[in-house]
Amino acid sequence: xxxxxxxxxxxxxxxxxxxxxxxxxxxxxxxxxxxxxxxxxxxxxxxxxxxxxxxxxxxxxxxxxxxxxxxxxxxxxxxxxxxxxxxxxxxxxxxxxxxxxxxxxxxxxxxxxxxxxxxxxxxxxxxxxxxxxxxxxxxxxxxxxxxxxxxxxxxxxxxxxxxxxxxxxxxxxxxxxxxxxxxxxxxxxxxxxxxxxxxxxxxxxxxxxxxxxxxxxxxxxxxxxxxxxxxxxxxxxxxxxxxxxxxxxxxxxxxxxxxxxxxxxxxxxxxxxxxxxxxxxxxxxxxxxxxx
Amino acid sequence: xxxxxxxxxxxxxxxxxxxxxxxxxxxxxxxxxxxxxxxxxxxxxxxxxxxxxxxxxxxxxxxxxxxxxxxxxxxxxxxxxxxxxxxxxxxxxxxxxxxxxxxxxxxxxxxxxxxxxxxxxxxxxxxxxxxxxxxxxxxxxxxxxxxxxxxxxxxxxxxxxxxxxxxxxxxxxxxxxxxxxxxxxxxxxxxxxxxxxxxxxxxxxxxxxxxxxxxxxxxxxxxxxxxxxxxxxxxxxxxxxxxxxxxxxxxxxxxxxxxxxxxxxxxxxxxxxxxxxxxxxxxxxxxxxxxxxxxxxxxxxxxxxxxxxxxxxxxxxxxxxxxxxxxxxxxxxxxxxxxxxxxxxxxxxxxxxxxxxxxxx
Numbered sequence: 001x002x003x004x005x006x007x008x009x010x011x012x013x014x015x016x017x018x019x020x021x022x023x024x025x026x027x028x029x030x031x032x033x034x035x036x037x038x039x040x041x042x043x044x045x046x047x048x049x050x051x052x053x054x055x056x057x058x059x060x061x062x063x064x065x066x067x068x069x070x071x072x073x074x075x076x077x078x079x080x081x082x083x084x085x086x087x088x089x090x091x092x093x094x095x096x097x098x099x100x101x102x103x104x105x106x107x108x109x110x111x112x113x114x115x116x117x118x119x120x121x122x123x124x125x126x127x128x129x130x131x132x133x134x135x136x137x138x139x140x141x142x143x144x145x146x147x148x149x150x151x152x153x154x155x156x157x158x159x160x161x162x163x164x165x166x167x168x169x170x171x172x173x174x175x176x177x178x179x180x181x182x183x184x185x186x187x188x189x190x191x192x193x194x195x196x197x198x199x200x201x202x203x204x205x206x207x208x209x210x211x212x213x214x215x216x217x218x219x220x221x222x223x224x225x226x227x228x229x230x231x232x233x234x235x236x237x238x239x240x241x242x243x244x245x246x247x248x249x250x251x252x253x254x255x256x257x258x259x260x261x262x263x264x265x266x267x268x269x270x271x272x273x274x275x276x277x278x279x280x281x282x283x284x285x286x287x288x289x290x291x292x
Numbered sequence: 293x294x295x296x297x298x299x300x301x302x303x304x305x306x307x308x309x310x311x312x313x314x315x316x317x318x319x320x321x322x323x324x325x326x327x328x329x330x331x332x333x334x335x336x337x338x339x340x341x342x343x344x345x346x347x348x349x350x351x352x353x354x355x356x357x358x359x360x361x362x363x364x365x366x367x368x369x370x371x372x373x374x375x376x377x378x379x380x381x382x383x384x385x386x387x388x389x390x391x392x393x394x395x396x397x398x399x400x401x402x403x404x405x406x407x408x409x410x411x412x413x414x415x416x417x418x419x420x421x422x423x424x425x426x427x428x429x430x431x432x433x434x435x436x437x438x439x440x441x442x443x444x445x446x447x448x449x450x451x452x453x454x455x456x457x458x459x460x461x462x463x464x465x466x467x468x469x470x471x472x473x474x475x476x477x478x479x480x481x482x483x484x485x486x487x488x489x490x491x492x493x494x495x496x497x498x499x500x501x502x503x504x505x506x507x508x509x510x511x512x513x514x515x516x517x518x519x520x521x522x523x524x525x526x527x528x529x530x531x532x533x534x535x536x537x538x539x540x541x542x543x544x545x546x547x548x549x550x551x552x553x554x555x556x557x558x559x560x561x562x563x564x565x566x567x568x569x570x571x572x573x574x575x576x577x578x579x580x581x582x583x584x585x586x587x588x589x590x591x592x593x594x595x596x597x598x599x600x601x602x603x604x605x606x607x608x609x610x611x612x613x614x615x616x617x618x619x620x621x622x623x624x625x626x627x628x629x630x631x632x633x634x635x636x637x638x639x640x641x642x643x644x645x646x647x648x649x650x651x652x653x
Contacts, residue, residue, distance in 0.1 A: 185377070185379065187375050187376075187377060187379040188379045188380075188381060188382070190346050190366070190375070190379065191373070191375055191379035191380075191381070191440075192381070192392070193345075193346070193365070193366040193367050194344055194345075194346070194366045194367075194371075194372055194373045194441075195367075195372065195392050195393040195396065195440065195441075195443075195444075196367045196393045196396045196397065196444065197367055197392075197396055198365075198367055199365075201396065205392075206381060206383075209383045210382065210383060
C-alpha cells in the first residue's frame with residue numbers, strides 16, 4: 001500500500017480515466033485515421049480515371065519539384081508572408097492602443113472585433129464582392145468624389161485577394177498581440193524612459209521584445225491558414241493566382257488526382273510544422289503562448 | 293547657504309477630478325537624504341513621479357539644479373528612479389539591465405563593461421552579470437535596480453518604497469546599506485516609505501505627507517519630538533493627543549484645563565480661553581503619588597501589559613480619555629485600579645492645534 005503513491009508520483013503508470021476515452025476514440029477516428037489514409041495514398045499511384053491503385057511509388061513526392069508546383073508553393077509562400085506582414089503592421093498598433101484603454105472600452109473593442117465571426121465567412125466575403133464590384137458603393141463613392149472617371153476594376157485581382165486575406169485573418173493577429181500587450185508591466189517601459197530612452201527607443205528596446213510571444217503567435221496563426229485558404233483567392237482573386245490551397249482542391253476535385261492532392265497536403269503539413277517549430281525555438285514556449 | 297538641488301513649487305495634481313496633490317512645496321539640498329513619509333494614497337508616489345517626469349503637474353514647477361524641468365520628459369532629466377516593484381527588464385540579464393542607460397548614451401563597450409563591474413561591486417553583486425532577473429531573489433533584484441539607476445550618475449535618485457517587498461531582517465540590513473551607499477556616493481536621495489522607523493533611521497529630512505499636503509517638513513528629531521500637526525504626531529510613534537482650554541496664561545507658560553479640576557502645564561504664549569491640542573509621546577509621560585511641574589491631573593490605572601523591553605500602561609483620565617504610557621521599568625509599583633497623579637515635563641509636549649472654537653471636539 002505504501003508503494004503505490006510513490007509509483008504514482010514517478011508518473012510511470014498513468015491510468016487513463018474512462019471519462020476521456022471518447023476523446024481518444026474521437027481523435028483516433030477523425031484525426032489519426034484520415035491522416036494515415038492521406039499519408040498512405042500519397043505513396044500510391046493514381047488510377048486511370050478515379051481513385052488509386054495499390055502500387056507503391058515515390059513519384060508523387062518527386063513531382064513536387066516540378067516547376068509548376070514549385071511556382072505555386074512560391075506564390076503561396078509569398079502571399080502568406082505578405083498577409084502576415086500586413087496583418088502585423090495593422091494589428092500591432094491596433095492591439096497596442098486597445099490595451100491602453102480602460103478595461104470596459106477594451107472588452108467592447110474586442111467584442112466588435114469578434115462580432116463578424118458570428119456571420120459565416122463566405123457571406124462576409126460576398127459582402128466584399130458587393131462593395132467592390134464595378135457598380136458597387138466604393139466605386140460610386142470614388143466617382144462622386146471625382147477620384148475616378150470610370151468604375152475601377154477593384155475585384156478579381158491580387159489586391160482584392162490580399163484585402164480578403166488580411167480582412168479574414170487580422171483578428172487572429174490582433175487578439176494574439178493584444179494578449180501580450182495587455183500583460184505588459186508598464187512600469188518597465190517607464191523605467192526605460194526614466195533611464196533616458198525616448199518613447200520610440202523604449203518601444204523598440206523594451207515593448208517589442210516583451211511582446212514577441214504575442215507577435216510570433218499571431219504570425220503563426222495568420223501564416224499557417226493563409227497557406228491553405230483557397231476560397232478567398234477563388235472568390236476575390238478570381239482564381240488568377242493559384243495558391244497551394246486552390247491547387248490541392250483542384251487536384252482532388254477537378255483533376256481527380258488523389259495521390260497528388262494527398263502529397264501536396266502532406267508537404268503543406270510538414271511546411272507548417274516547420275514553421276511552428278521555429279515559433280517554439282524563438283519563444284521557448286510549448287504552446288501557442290499568446291493565445292488564452 | 294547650501295545650494296538647493298531640487299525645488300518643488302506649489303505642485304497641484306488631480307486625477308479624474310480627485311485631488312492627489314494639493315499645493316506642495318519642498319526644497320532639497322544637495323547630498324541630503326530626504327524621505328516622503330505618509331500612509332498609502334497620500335500622494336507620495338505621485339510626487340516622485342512628477343519629479344521623475346512620469347507625470348505632469350496641473351500647476352506648479354519642478355526646479356532641478358536651477359533649471360525649470362516641469363515640462364521636460366523623463367529621459368531629459370538627470371534623475372533616476374528605483375521603482376517599487378524594481379521594474380527590471382525581464383528580457384535582459386543583469387549586465388544589460390545596468391548597462392541600458394549607458395548603451396543609450398552610446399558609450400564604448402569597454403567603458404560600459406568597466407562601469408557595470410564597478411556598479412555590481414558597489415551593490416555587492418559581483419559575478420551576477422549573466423543572471424536573468426527571474427533568477428534573482430528579491431533583495432538581489434533590488435540591488436540591480438539601484439545599480440541600474442546609478443549607472444549614469446544622476447544628480448538625484450528617487451526611491452519608491454524600495455524595501456517594501458523585503459522581509460524585516462533584510463529591510464533592516466538594506467536600510468543600513470542604503471544609507472551608507474548614499475553617504476559614500478554623495479548623491480541626493482528622495483525616498484518614499486510608509487514605515488516611520490525606516491524614515492527616522494535613514495533621513496536627514498522627513499516630509500510627512502497626508503491627503504496631498506505636507507503636514508510637516510523637518511529633521512527626524514523635529515518630526516518626532518516636535519510634531520507640528522495632529523496627523524504628524526499620530527502617524528509617527530505612540531502619541532497621546534489631549535485637548536483643553538487655556539485657563540491661566542503667564543509669560544511663556546499656561547495652565548490648560550482638560551476637564552474641571554484637571555490642569556496641565558503647557559509651555560508657550562497663549563490667550564486665556566484658547567482651545568489647544570497637545571501631543572505627548574507615550575514614553576515621556578510619568579505618574580506617581582505627587583504631581584510635578586504644576587500639574588493637577590489624576591487618572592486611574594486601567595491595566596499594565598509587558599510587551600518586551602517596555603511596560604505599557606493604560607490610564608483612564610477623568611475625561612474618559614485613555615492615556616497610553618510606556619516605561620522602561622518592567623514592573624510598576626502601582627497596580628491596576630490605583631489612582632495616580634499624571635505629569636510630564638512641559639518641554640516634551642508639542643502643541644499640535646490651537647485656537648479651535650469653544651466646545652469643538
